Amino acid sequence: MATNLRRAAMSIALAGLTVLSAAALTAAPAQASAGALRLGEHQSLAGKIWLYYDNTSSLGSAGDEASSVFNDTEDAWVLYVDSGYRDHRFCIRSGQYIRNLHTYNFGDKISSVRRLSTRSCVGYPVFE
Structure with missing residues (x-):
């Protein structure tokens, strides 16, 4: 028993x-x-959403299609036009949301992303 x-x-x-x-x-x-850099296929994060958690030197077609971005991390990120973290770039602060990257002539052009180890965008052009 x-x-x-x-x-x-x-x-x-x-x-x-x-x-x-x-x-x-x-x-x-x-x-x-949670805690990702979010790239949206269309404005206002509509359509496909791509999530990035760390540096990515080549986004492939995802970046060439991104029209919006939301930084849902504690760190700043730098978005680059060319793969390998080169050429024209913008820094997006923690919590910042850009509904239309085309406003900055940056829509459908992101080829690499780098996560900074700080909230600061000092030394990089920023989305205003």
Whole structure:
């Protein structure tokens, strides 16, 4: 009888862990999307959204299609026209949202992004 009770308790405990694990997996995508540089395919982050968490020297077609950006991180980011962090650039501050990159002649032109280790954009042109 005691053995059966132990088995039943073990089954209940394992079932509880399975439910807890499933809940943690469900929450992971929402947590993963927090704290990212978000590039939107269209103005006002409409259409596809590309998320960046760290330096990316070549965005491929994603950057060539980006028309909006939101910096949802604690750090400033620098957006470059050419891959390899070269040519014309703009810095976007923490929490800043640019609904229309075309206003700055920067829409559909981003080829690389660099995350700075500070909130400051000192030394870089900024979106005003």
